[in-house]
Amino acid sequence: VTVYLVGAGPGDPQLLTLRAARLLAHADVVVHDALVSPAILELARPDAEMIDVGKRAGRSSTQPLINALLVELGHTHACVVRLKGGDPLVFGRGGEESVALTDAGIDHEIIPGISSAFAAPAAAGIPVTHRGISGAVTVITGHRQPGEADIDWHALARVGGTIVVLMGVERRASIAEALMSGGLPADTPVAAIERATTSTQSVVRTTLAILGAQHIATPAVLIIGAVAALNLTAPELHSLVTQ
Ligand SMILES: C[S@@+](CC[C@H](N)C(=O)[O-])C[C@H]1O[C@@H](n2cnc3c(N)ncnc32)[C@H](O)[C@@H]1O
Numbered sequence: 001v002t003v004y005l006v007g008a009g010p011g012d013p014q015l016l017t018l019r020a021a022r023l024l025a026h027a028d029v030v031v032h033d034a035l036v037s038p039a040i041l042e043l044a045r046p047d048a049e050m051i052d053v054g055k056r057a058g059r060s061s062t063q064p065l066i067n068a069l070l071v072e073l074g075h076t077h078a079c080v081v082r083l084k085g086g087d088p089l090v091f092g093r094g095g096e097e098s099v100a101l102t103d104a105g106i107d108h109e110i111i112p113g114i115s116s117a118f119a120a121p122a123a124a125g126i127p128v129t130h131r132g133i134s135g136a137v138t139v140i141t142g143h144r145q146p147g148e149a150d151i152d153w154h155a156l157a158r159v160g161g162t163i164v165v166l167m168g169v170e171r172r173a174s175i176a177e178a179l180m181s182g183g184l185p186a187d188t189p190v191a192a193i194e195r196a197t198t199s200t201q202s203v204v205r206t207t208l209a210i211l212g213a214q215h216i217a218t219p220a221v222l223i224i225g226a227v228a229a230l231n232l233t234a235p236e237l238h239s240l241v242t243q
Pocket residue numbers: 010011035084085086087088089090091092114115116117120165166167168193194195196197198219220221222
């Protein structure tokens with residue numbers, strides 16, 4: 001194997017897997033996104049080449065260019081780590097990179113990471129499933145590519161359980177609108193977990209009715225459903241979930 005598609009977890013370096021930390025310490029070159037924290041990048045070998053392909057780097061790296069870079073590095077280096085926030089295959093475009101590497105005949109391996117989809121609610125004391133309250137959880141992106149068909153939000157409103165939205169901050173007003181017109185009550189609890197698992201984590205608690213009017217900083221994960229009113233780290237709420 002020459003290229004490893006590695007999940008960096010949600011932010012806190014302690015939530016990196018042992019395998020990810022060991023590969024970082026070993027790699028000749030690390031290709032990473034903007035969301036990966038400096039504390040995690042510090043775990044790389046001191047002489048490793050670090051390449052930031054994050055959109056925020058101002059280089060506007062497009063996915064085909066990143067794919068081509070990984071193929072090139074796979075040919076020229078013994079150990080390449082492609083480091084991505086959360087899990088590489090959860091809205092991380094790791095699948096596209098894996099296909100490009102396979103097409104080029106380059107051995108690679110996928111190292112799972114803890115996704116923000118589940119780490120963010122857990123870090124805020126919100127159980128995405130809880131017996132008697134939520135028996136399903138749907139993870140969805142709020143972002144749409146131009147020309148891409150929109151999610152069937154009305155169908156989603158009928159599924160029940162918890163809805164976890166990644167990349168949903170920008171379109172939060174229209175997402176809330178669509179879920180309410182699909183039948184979810186206006187007072188459905190919503191929690192937005194900003195910068196989850198980092199030292200600046202912050203949680204905004206609201207409802208679908210006023211989600212659009214709330215200021216929410218990115219990156220954030222939106223949790224929609226009855227569980228979003230819970231906080232297992234606040235003892236006064238324990239009676240609610242043990243009834
Ligand atoms: C392109 S997706 C990548 C998701 C990633 N592969 C994962 O499994 O977490 C980026 C989105 O993940 C969410 N996200 C990632 N890290 C986060 C964090 N520390 N706190 C809150 N949201 C986060 C946000 O919704 C952000 O818009």
